[in-house]
């Protein structure tokens with residue numbers, strides 16, 4: 001009971017942080033240059049369609065992803081399937097645009113590699129989640145979805161860590177180089193740790209749609 005409550009509280013914290021960053025990303029997609037961070041502005045202005053599609057579809061994936069882990073009234077397999085397809089397409093479009101933008105990211109080779117591997121990780125884990133459910137391997141599908149969302153959540157961890165590290169190192173550029181890795185590697189490790197600790201308690205199955 002206490003464990004279930006703790007899980008629900010953790011889920012709502014993830015949702016709330018995700019909503020804040022998704023709103024910011026939607027504002028970026030809608031308002032464009034007016035809200036681009038000064039250090040990234042020129043690169044975004046050179047490829048506005050890339051940042052707009054990346055931020056828009058990233059926000060969609062961020063908003064709908066957590067509901068796929070939800071169990072309870074109103075959730076059934078049909079809804080899970082449709083929301084899942086939306087998540088898949090949003091990850092694919094945001095990930096491809098993110099991969100493209102990684103080549104032009106601020107900070108040089110270290111950030112190109114950091115963000116580039118993040119994009120490849122997102123596309124791989126989300127693709128693996130899709131193929132495993134096509135093969136009806138439910139436990140494997142759930143594990144890949146947890147990894148996929150842990151990577152999407154890099155957009156939240158980045159925005160928590162960046163101001164702290166910029167202040168600590170007294171500069172945006174050195175902080176950004178570290179953040180290109182720090183925003184996602186610990187998320188993936190946390191997901192692995194969670195999957196190992198949760199391996200003996202599978203989630204409840206979803207009911208069929210009536």
Ligand code: HEM
Nearest residue numbers: 025028055058059098101102105106115118119151152155
């Ligand atoms: C998980 C895979 C992701 C990758 C590989 C990725 C990659 C990138 C890259 C390379 C940039 C440009 C950085 C630069 O030019 O220096 C960027 C910026 C941005 N991304 Fe992502 N991103 C990801 C997830 C997301 C998600 C899920 C969202 C939305 C919730 C998002 C929203 C944004 C926004 C709004 C910016 C503009 C920069 C800013 O205003 O802070 N990203 N991303």
